[in-house]
Amino acid sequence: GENVEQHPSTLSVQEGDSAVIKCTYSDSASNYFPWYKQELGKRPQLIIDIRSNVGEKKDQRIAVTLNKTAKHFSLHITETQPEDSAVYFCAATYRTNAGKSTFGDGTTLTVKP
Amino acid sequence: ETGVTQSPTHLIKTRGQQVTLRCSSQSGHNTVSWYQQALGQGPQFIFQYYREEENGRGNFPPRFSGLQFPNYSSELNVNALELDDSALYLCASSLAASGTGEQYFGPGTRLTVT
Numbered sequence: 339g340e341n342v343e344q345h346p347s348t349l350s351v352q353e354g355d356s357a358v359i360k361c362t363y364s365d366s367a368s369n370y371f372p373w374y375k376q377e378l379g380k381r382p383q384l385i386i387d388i389r390s391n392v393g394e395k396k397d398q399r400i401a402v403t404l405n406k407t408a409k410h411f412s413l414h415i416t417e418t419q420p421e422d423s424a425v426y427f428c429a430a431t432y433r434t435n436a437g438k439s440t441f442g443d444g445t446t447l448t449v450k451p
Numbered sequence: 452e453t454g455v456t457q458s459p460t461h462l463i464k465t466r467g468q469q470v471t472l473r474c475s476s477q478s479g480h481n482t483v484s485w486y487q488q489a490l491g492q493g494p495q496f497i498f499q500y501y502r503e504e505e506n507g508r509g510n511f512p513p514r515f516s517g518l519q520f521p522n523y524s525s526e527l528n529v530n531a532l533e534l535d536d537s538a539l540y541l542c543a544s545s546l547a548a549s550g551t552g553e554q555y556f557g558p559g560t561r562l563t564v565t
Contacts, residue, residue: 342493374556381455381541387553427494438496438509439484439552441494443492
């Protein structure tokens with residue numbers, strides 16, 4: 339089955355700095371890679387996703403890159419703000435199997451004002 | 452559009468007991484997936500229901516079972532509860548025919564087994 343590894347487990351940055359979270363996956367059949375943000379006591383929320391036919395996707399301050407050959411993908415947050423503080427999860431799935439995702443163990447991002 | 456809802460919010464059970472958790476899918480979604488999220492970990496896929504049938508299962512024992520109803524809502528049942536079953540249980544709904552892979556999570560049920 340699929341295995342997803344996520345690094346780092348914790349990340350602390352100063353407000354305004356950039357943050358990068360990296361994930362690797364094992365199953366070359368995976369072709370959909372979402373990122374979720376989970377605030378304390380709340381549900382995971384989809385913040386950005388990328389499909390395997392695309393190398394990069396950007397949405398305002400958030401971007402995701404995918405390297406299919408190396409089987410890794412990364413989340414980039416620029417101009418971080420205190421409200422970006424949360425746990426971020428990457429996941430991998432075969433997109434027609436919507437919902438059967440394998441998640442990483444999460445990265446706790448702290449943005450210091 | 453109605454989001455994914457779950458009930459109850461919190462639950463405390465004793466080891467050996469049985470529990471039923473409920474999930475209502477987002478309007479228009481026909482697939483429900485259940486995940487277990489232990490403290491400090493990512494969600495782990497338990498199983499998925501599509502058209503009232505189990506459509507894939509993760510590495511969970513048979514004492515974890517489920518149902519999906521004609522209105523696409525779903526139940527997760529856990530028998531013979533163990534202390535390690537203490538976790539946040541999340542359901543997520545999606546539209547199987549979309550082919551997008553997108554799923555939307557409910558707020559979760561926090562289960563504590565003592």
